[in-house]
Amino acid sequence: xxxxxxxxxxxxxxxxxxxxxxxxxxxxxxxxxxxxxxxxxxxxxxxxxxxxxxxxxxxxxxxxxxxxxxxxxxxxxxxxxxxxxxxxxxxxxxxxxxxxxxxxxxxxxxxxxxxxxxxxxxxxxxxxxxxxxxxxxxxxxxxxxxxxxxxxxxxxxxxxxxxxxxxxxxxxxxxxxxxxxxxxxxxxxxxxxx
Amino acid sequence: xxxxxxxxxxxxxxxxxxxxxxxxxxxxxxxxxxxxxxxxxxxxxxxxxxxxxxxxxxxxxxxxxxxxxxxxxxxxxxxxxxxxxxxxxxxxxxxxxxxxxxxxxxxxxxxxxxxxxxxxxxxxxxxxxxxxxxxxxxxxxxxxxxxxxxxxxxxxxxxxxxxxxxxxxxxxxxxxxxxxxxxxxxxxxxxxxxxxxxxxxxxxxxxxxxxxxxxxxxxxxxxxxxxxxxxxxxxxxxxx
Numbered sequence: 326x327x328x329x330x331x332x333x334x335x336x337x338x339x340x341x342x343x344x345x346x347x348x349x350x351x352x353x354x355x356x357x358x359x360x361x362x363x364x365x366x367x368x369x370x371x372x373x374x375x376x377x378x379x380x381x382x383x384x385x386x387x388x389x390x391x392x393x394x395x396x397x398x399x400x401x402x403x404x405x406x407x408x409x410x411x412x413x414x415x416x417x418x419x420x421x422x423x424x425x426x427x428x429x430x431x432x433x434x435x436x437x438x439x440x441x442x443x444x445x446x447x448x449x450x451x452x453x454x455x456x457x458x459x460x461x462x463x464x465x466x467x468x469x470x471x472x473x474x475x476x477x478x479x480x481x482x483x484x485x486x487x488x489x490x491x492x493x494x495x496x497x498x499x500x501x502x503x504x505x506x507x508x509x510x511x512x513x514x515x516x517x518x519x
Numbered sequence: 520x521x522x523x524x525x526x527x528x529x530x531x532x533x534x535x536x537x538x539x540x541x542x543x544x545x546x547x548x549x550x551x552x553x554x555x556x557x558x559x560x561x562x563x564x565x566x567x568x569x570x571x572x573x574x575x576x577x578x579x580x581x582x583x584x585x586x587x588x589x590x591x592x593x594x595x596x597x598x599x600x601x602x603x604x605x606x607x608x609x610x611x612x613x614x615x616x617x618x619x620x621x622x623x624x625x626x627x628x629x630x631x632x633x634x635x636x637x638x639x640x641x642x643x644x645x646x647x648x649x650x651x652x653x654x655x656x657x658x659x660x661x662x663x664x665x666x667x668x669x670x671x672x673x674x675x676x677x678x679x680x681x682x683x684x685x686x687x688x689x690x691x692x693x694x695x696x697x698x699x700x701x702x703x704x705x706x707x708x709x710x711x712x713x714x715x716x717x718x719x720x721x722x723x724x725x726x727x728x729x730x731x732x733x734x735x736x737x738x739x740x741x742x743x744x745x746x747x748x749x750x751x752x753x754x755x756x757x758x759x
Contacts, residue, residue, distance in 0.1 A: 351591060358586060366578035368570040380582050381674075385719050387586045389710070396712055401560045406567035413570060417535065418707050421742075422721050461572050479534035480566050485742075486536045501527035508530045512565045 339404035347395035354391055361405065365412050372416035372481060382419060386411045417483035457518075464514035472507030475500055520548065525555055532740055533562035542741050546688045651731055651754055659683060659751040666720070666732050675706075675720040677732070679752070682711045685736060692737045693720060694746055696730045696757055703745050709734060731757045 339360065345353035365386055369379035389411050397407060465473060478484045478492065486504070490497045528545040531537045537545055549556050655662030664679035677693060685691065691709035696702065706720045731754025735746040 354590065355587070358583060362578040362583065362586075363576065364571070364573075366582065367573040367576040370576055371570065371573035376579070380579060380585070381721070383578065383582060384586050384589055388589055388717075388719065391590045392717060393710060393712065400557075402564040402567065406564045409567040409570040410563060413567065414535065419721060457571055461568065465569075465572070476534065476566070476569070479531070479536035480569055484536065485538035486531050486541070487538050489536065501524075501531060504534060504536065505523070505527040505530040508533065508562045508565050509526075511569075512561060515565060515568060 336403055336405075340399060343390075343394050343397050343404050346391060347397070354387075357390065358387060361408055364405070365408060368409055368412050369416050372413065373419055378419055379416075382412060382415045385415050389415075413480065420483055460515070460518050464511055467514060468507050468510055469503075472503045472510070475503040476507045476511075479504060520544070525552075526558060529555055529559040530562050532559050533566050535740075537740055538742075542738055545740070546738060550688065653679070653732055653734065653752040654755050655681065655752045657751065662714075662752055664732075664734065664752050675732075676717065677709065677720055678715075678717045679709065679711065679734070680715045682714045682716065684714070685711075688739055689736050690739045691716075691751075692735050692743070692746070693718070694733045694735065694750070695720075696733055696754070698730060703733075705742070705744065706732070730754070733757065 339357070342353045342357045342360075346357060362383065366379055366383050369382040369386075370376070373379050373382060386408065390408060397404070401407070402410070468476070474493065475489055478489045479486070484492065486497060486500050489495075490500045493500070525548050528537065528541055528548065531541070532545055549559070651666040653664040653666070654660075655664075659682070661681040662679060662683070663681055664677060666675050666677045668675055679691075682691060691711055693706040693709050695704040695706050697704065707718070709718050710716050733746070733750040733754065734752040735748045735750050737743055737747055741747075
């Protein structure tokens with residue numbers, strides 16, 4: 326699916342919706358909700374696993390969209406990827422709060438963080454059978470396992486570079502290099518396809 | 520620092536994984552060379568697309584009305600309150616849907632005094648909608664914030680106004696202050712635009728007692744474990 330006209334049209338419509346949301350148009354917000362709710366909910370669920378948490382995340386994200394639409398900068402990315410980034414960040418905040426709570430509750434569960442982040446292991450495997458899911462899976466499959474692991478732990482697990490290096494037992498410089506090379510490769514493979 | 524290393528920092532920032540000394544190094548590099556920020560944004564765009572690996576799952580039908588209530592319930596209430604009391608200090612009383620407790624920062628002096636003396640004893644859902652005011656200090660003295668418990672959504676709504684604009688390299692960050700000395704919990708960034716902002720804070724249920732909230736200014740993109748700068752807004756009762 327190369328970046329064809331329908332995709333361009335959809336993006337243009339979404340830019341316009343965000344512009345109208347910035348002007349506090351409720352109809353535009355409801356339209357954007359209809360377009361994004363399922364995908365943002367699915368994305369949130371991939372991070373936080375629980376339906377209630379995912380709903381909380383999505384609600385927060387739409388509130389942010391309403392409040393921040395005027396700050397949206399098209400030069401920084403497409404509307405959908407902007408919304409997905411908001412979702413990821415909100416979900417990671419929630420995961421960290423849960424992890425912190427768990428650690429505080431039981432200091433003996435030192436392995437909790439590792440165990441929970443292990444749930445990230447298959448994050449890049451993907452289950453979306455749609456065309457875009459197939460494109461993404463194909464691109465991800467071309468990363469080295471080491472690049473994939475670093476990106477998984479950072480993006481889906483919310484780990485910092487230092488935490489990743491510690492978890493993998495690799496030098497920090499190696500982690501940095503894998504993150505860069507992995508994203509460069511994905512950028513090259515995905516181009517403007519999705 | 521060569522180009523490759525700068526791209527590594529850009530990639531890690533896009534993944535939200537920068538920490539330590541690299542945060543400052545990246546900020547300095549971004550200030551010197553804005554083209555690097557575009558590289559970061561391109562990486563962030565790629566990373567965001569990874570979220571599309573999730574199978575599309577229909578959002579629960581009830582979520583729509585919940586979101587609309589949260590957004591427009593607050594808007595409607597805020598508009599009504601503003602119309603009703605334009606003589607207030609510029610504070611718009613607000614609410615976030617039926618589940619969100621109404622904030623009304625204006626009022627008689629005794630009411631304000633009572634609110635300012637509030638010590639948040641319990642962050643649990645049955646906390647009876649405690650209400651906390653934060654005052655700004657120093658060059659942030661024009662800033663005010665308030666925090667209210669939302670029993671419906673089991674979290675805190677914080678609203679602020681009069682916040683000075685920050686350079687792009689820094690963000691406001693909210694902290695919950697626990698009962699014990701030095702007990703500070705990160706509540707995340709506070710998004711401010713045109714001096715105003717509102718954010719929902721998820722409390723940590725493990726924290727049984729809190730004394731209030733505070734706001735500091737932290738480098739963008741960092742997730743500090745504790746405030747790296749003096750608090751610029753804080754619950755008055757906690758000010759040393």
